[in-house]
Amino acid sequence: MTEVFILGIGMTALGKFTERSVKDLSREAVARALADADIHQDDIEAAWFSNTRQGLLEGQNGIRGQCALRPLGFSGIPIANIENACASGSTALLQAIAHIKAGMCDVALVVGAEKMFFPEKREAMFNAFKGGTDIHRLEEFHQQVSAQGAALIPDEYRQDDGKQRSFFMDSYAAQARLHMQKYGTTQRQFAAAAAKNHWHSTMNPLAQYQHDMTVDEVLAGRVITWPFTLPMCAPISDGAAAAVVCSADVLRRLGKRRAIRIRSLALRSGIQRDADDFANHIGRLTAQQAYEQAGIAPCDVDVAEVHDASAYAEIQQIENLGLCELGEGGVYTEQGHTALGGATPVNPSGGLVSKGHPVGATGIMQLHELVTQLRGEAGKRQVNGARIAVAENGGGFYETEEAATTVTVLEGPSR
Numbered sequence: 001m002t003e004v005f006i007l008g009i010g011m012t013a014l015g016k017f018t019e020r021s022v023k024d025l026s027r028e029a030v031a032r033a034l035a036d037a038d039i040h041q042d043d044i045e046a047a048w049f050s051n052t053r054q055g056l057l058e059g060q061n062g063i064r065g066q067c068a069l070r071p072l073g074f075s076g077i078p079i080a081n082i083e084n085a086c087a088s089g090s091t092a093l094l095q096a097i098a099h100i101k102a103g104m105c106d107v108a109l110v111v112g113a114e115k116m117f118f119p120e121k122r123e124a125m126f127n128a129f130k131g132g133t134d135i136h137r138l139e140e141f142h143q144q145v146s147a148q149g150a151a152l153i154p155d156e157y158r159q160d161d162g163k164q165r166s167f168f169m170d171s172y173a174a175q176a177r178l179h180m181q182k183y184g185t186t187q188r189q190f191a192a193a194a195a196k197n198h199w200h201s202t203m204n205p206l207a208q209y210q211h212d213m214t215v216d217e218v219l220a221g222r223v224i225t226w227p228f229t230l231p232m233c234a235p236i237s238d239g240a241a242a243a244v245v246c247s248a249d250v251l252r253r254l255g256k257r258r259a260i261r262i263r264s265l266a267l268r269s270g271i272q273r274d275a276d277d278f279a280n281h282i283g284r285l286t287a288q289q290a291y292e293q294a295g296i297a298p299c300d301v302d303v304a305e306v307h308d309a310s311a312y313a314e315i316q317q318i319e320n321l322g323l324c325e326l327g328e329g330g331v332y333t334e335q336g337h338t339a340l341g342g343a344t345p346v347n348p349s350g351g352l353v354s355k356g357h358p359v360g361a362t363g364i365m366q367l368h369e370l371v372t373q374l375r376g377e378a379g380k381r382q383v384n385g386a387r388i389a390v391a392e393n394g395g396g397f398y399e400t401e402e403a404a405t406t407v408t409v410l411e412g413p414s415r
Contacts, residue, residue: 003248004097005259006410007107008037011241011368014208014356016117022054025240026068026113029361033109033242038256044244045105046078048092050112051360052085056128057118068113078105085132086307087267087395088112089241089363090406094265096245106247112361113240125236129166132396133403138167141399145170148275149177157226165224168309169233171397173225176312178276180227182327185315187227189330191218194232194311194353196339201350203381204369208237208356218311232311237356241364260371263388263409264293275400278327282405283320283392290390290407291322298322301344302386303373305366307394308351314338317392318346321407340381348373348381363393367408374412387412 010032012025026049034041049065060067065079082092089112096108118125133141179185195215201207213231221229251259266289270282278284291297298321306321308314315329323344324332332338338346349355349369352362370389372378389410396403 002101004100004245004262005248005251006243006262006367006371007246007251007256007259008033008035008039008244009242009368009371010036011206011365012239013206014237014239014358016236017238018117018119020115020238022051022064022113022115023068023071025115025238026111027072029113029240029242030072030109030111033244037244039107039244041073043107044074044077044109045107046096046099047074047109047111048080048082048096050082050088050092050363051114052083052088053114053116053128053359056131057115057121057124065111069111084404085395086309086359086362087393087404087406088360090265090391090393090408091267091363091404093243093245093363093367094267094406097262097265100245100247106250108245109242110245110364111240111242112364114358114360115238116236116358117238126166129168133167133398141397142170144399145174148174149181152177152180153226157223168397169225169228172310172312173228175316176227176310179278179312179316182276182278183330185330188215188219189315189334190227190232190311191215192334193308193314194218196333197308197347197351197354198231200340200348200381201354203379204350204355207350207354208235209350209354228310228312232353234309234352234357237358239356239358239361239365241361241368243364243367257413258375259413260374261411263296263411264290265406265408266290266293267404267406269404270398270401273400278316278319281316281320282401283317283394286405286407287321287392290409294409296388296409300388301390302388303348303370303383304344304346304390304392305349305369306346306351306392307362308347308353309357311353314346314351321390321392340383345383348378348383363391363406366391366393367410370410374410
C-alpha cells in the first residue's frame, strides 16, 4: 500500500474573533496550506471538512464543507463532512489517508474550522459541549462524575458555584481525582503541566494566550472545578487549519523535500472498564496500536502534542503514550522532562490550555506544530533533532473516558 505524506499545512491564529466566520477562517487556512505545499487548488482531487459547532450555533447543517469550500473554487470534487467531537480533524485526516491508500485519489485536502465564540449566545455555547456525550444518559454520567474521587474535594469547593463551564471539565476533574487517589498525583503537578504550556506559548505567535505563568500563578487562578483552576483549562477558541496530503508517487514527481511522512494513524473507541483501570484507557490502547502500525516504540518519540483540554489530561496522555510509566506522569512533568530542553518535549505549541482549542480544527493544528518541528522551522520553541513525532487527539466522553481517540505518528525528512 502506498505511503502518504503531508505535503503542506497551514493554520490561522487562534482567539475569540467576533467578526470572523467559518468561511473566512477556512479561506485563510486553505490558502496557507496550498502555499506551503506549493500547489494550486486545481491539484486537489478530494476534500474532507471537520466542524462540530456550526450546526448548533448557526444552523448550518449537513453541507458545511461544501459551503466553506465552494466559494474558494473547490467544485466537482468529492467533499465529505466529518464530525467526531474533538477528534474530528484527525478523523478527517484518517479518511483522506484511506482514500489515497485505496487509490481513489493522489492529492487530498483536509480542513478543520471552528467558530465557537458567540458572546450573544453564551448559554448555547456551553450547552453545545453536552452533545459530546450521550445526552440521554447525561444525568447518569453527571452522577458518576460527581462521585469519582469526591472525598478528595476540599469542603470549600464541594458546592457548585453555579458559574457556567463545560461538562468536560467536570469529567476531566473526576478522572484527575481518581489519578490522585490511585497514584498520589498532586494539584501542583497539574499546575506544573499548565505553567509549562503557558511558557511554551510565549514562543508561538499563533497561540491564543502568549503570557508566561508560574506554577503558583496557575494555582492562584479561579477554581473552575476542583482540582482545576482557570489556567489549567482550555479556552473557547475560534480558528482553522488545513493540510494537503499526497501519495508517494506524487511526492516523487514533485520532488518536495519538506514533506512529512505519516507513519501511522490509529482511531479507537472505548471499551467497558473500571474508571480507575488506567492500563486499559482508550488513549493507551490507541497509542499501542499506532506504535505497532508505525513500527516504533515510545523511546523513539522526540516530540509530542497531546490533547490537554485540561492540564490533567496531559499527565494522563504522556503515560498513555509510554513516555513515562503509569502513575508517574505528575512527577515526570514536575521534573521538567516534558518542557523544551527536557527528555521528550510535550506541547511545544502551548497545548490546548494556552494555544487554544477550536474543537473541529484541533487535530490538524496539533499536526501543524509537529510538521513545523520536524522541518526544523519552529524557531525559539524548536526541539533539537526532532525526527519522530506523535499526536494524541481525544474526542467526546462516554462514561469514564473519551469516546474517540486518535494517535498519529509522523516522521520528518532527513536533515
